Amino acid sequence: xxxxxxxxxxxxxxxxxxxxxxxxxxxxxxxxxxxxxxxxxxxxxxxxxxxxxxxxxxxxxxxxxxxxxxxxxxxxxxxxxxxxxxxxxxxxxxxxxxxxxxxxxxxxxxxxxxxxxxxxxxxxxxxxxxxxxxxxxxxxxxxxxxxxxxxxxxxxxxxxxxxxxxxxxxxxxxxxxxxxxxxxxxxxxxxxxxxxxxxxxxxxxxxxxxxxxxxxxxxxxxxxxxxxxxxxxxxxxxxxxxxxxxxxxxxxxxxxxxxxxxxxxxxxxxxxxxxxxxxxxxxxxxxxxxxxxxxxxxxxxxxxxxxxxxxxxxxxxxxxxxxxxxxxxxxxxxxxxxxxxxxxxxxxxxxxxxxxxxxxxxxxxxxxxxxxxxxxxxxxxxxxxxxxxxxxxxxxxxxxxxxxxxxxxxxxxxxxxxxxxxxxxxxxxxxxxxxxxxxxxxxxxxxxxxxxx
Numbered sequence: 143x144x145x146x147x148x149x150x151x152x153x154x155x156x157x158x159x160x161x162x163x164x165x166x167x168x169x170x171x172x173x174x175x176x177x178x179x180x181x182x183x184x185x186x187x188x189x190x191x192x193x194x195x196x197x198x199x200x201x202x203x204x205x206x207x208x209x210x211x212x213x214x215x216x217x218x219x220x221x222x223x224x225x226x227x228x229x230x231x232x233x234x235x236x237x238x239x240x241x242x243x244x245x246x247x248x249x250x251x252x253x254x255x256x257x258x259x260x261x262x263x264x265x266x267x268x269x270x271x272x273x274x275x276x277x278x279x280x281x282x283x284x285x286x287x288x289x290x291x292x293x294x295x296x297x298x299x300x301x302x303x304x305x306x307x308x309x310x311x312x313x314x315x316x317x318x319x320x321x322x323x324x325x326x327x328x329x330x331x332x333x334x335x336x337x338x339x340x341x342x343x344x345x346x347x348x349x350x351x352x353x354x355x356x357x358x359x360x361x362x363x364x365x366x367x368x369x370x371x372x373x374x375x376x377x378x379x380x381x382x383x384x385x386x387x388x389x390x391x392x393x394x395x396x397x398x399x400x401x402x403x404x405x406x407x408x409x410x411x412x413x414x415x416x417x418x419x420x421x422x423x424x425x426x427x428x429x430x431x432x433x434x435x436x437x438x439x440x441x442x443x444x445x446x447x448x449x450x451x452x453x454x455x456x457x458x459x460x461x462x463x464x465x466x467x468x469x470x471x472x473x474x475x476x477x478x479x480x481x482x483x484x485x486x487x488x489x490x491x492x493x494x495x496x497x498x499x500x501x502x503x504x505x506x507x508x509x510x511x512x513x514x515x516x517x518x519x520x521x522x523x524x525x526x527x528x529x530x531x532x533x534x535x536x537x538x539x540x541x542x543x544x545x546x547x548x549x550x551x552x553x554x555x556x557x558x559x560x561x562x563x564x565x566x567x568x569x570x571x572x573x574x575x576x577x578x579x580x581x582x583x584x585x586x587x588x589x590x591x592x593x594x595x
Contacts, residue, residue, distance in 0.1 A: 191217075220240050251274045273306065282389075340406065414559050437529065
């Protein structure tokens, strides 16, 4: 029987093992400890709170006041006031300019995904570390290596260290809009299918499993996903587990120096819609909600493929049907409308291109491994119906129309997404076994998972 504090012990071991983040202060009422945490890492250096208007109101002002009460140096806060703020390079550049003008200041990012990524990259580019103060359990990037930033129209992960310390006040997170924590739950749920994709990549010899990183995030994943209704209800213990699970996702990425551990095909759906500048009802859907729909799409595809007798795969037929690079690039030009996404797809498809000899080698490995791999994937994945029920219970969207994506567009994204990263995923498995089109016909047919709106 697991002890009540065993999850926290797992988090503490991951914190110590990864080392990039040296302090994690997570609990109720810990916002007031921010100056103490800061001083433990930076001594008497001045703090510079970075926030947007919303996060400054909910936590940033309290952090500034805490520094004043503690008689610790703090610069005038930098508050993003653009109503269309998002994680884009020009907002990084704006903060860089502020930091270069204040060479002693250490940023304290008060916010969630956007504020954290902007501050992380700006701090790195100006040669300093930073402290993250989380305001919602909405994503796994607080403790992650790298910043996810849109640059030249493409969402890219820029290498940069995780924050040196994280303060996550559960009272603040509990008071956040329920949809933010639901988005975090959906982002954490994505680790189930991302793990399956990594198992696939390992099986075909594309990218080996990193046991340490795997254990950090996958070891306790079912536990932190266990009470989705508690996320929606704002149950404090459930949010505590959710926040710890999200921190583990970041630690795993630090361990592996890659987002592979926490991101698979499901994130490519979100990236595609980001590059298309997708909005719904005048706003950009939360990252976790887009990833959640991607997770359902990937889980449905896995169900189709797991029913196939790939241990008897006709490798020679698949190789004969495999297009050369010129044919793939022709397909990319047909699939992508915008230059930004098309150019990314061309670069990434060339990076992971495989000729027929290489394909034959991969598929022969797959055919041999399939009986055991099939069982391992079934253990890793949550059945589609259960997955959908859990996301719904947490308050996350479960139909593409809920975030403004039509069924036709979702199907098109299934074709587009595999070209966006050189990472091997279930989309590559379906394409290389000549199964993608038939699987999509089934999924989007009258009786399929996506057959009816």
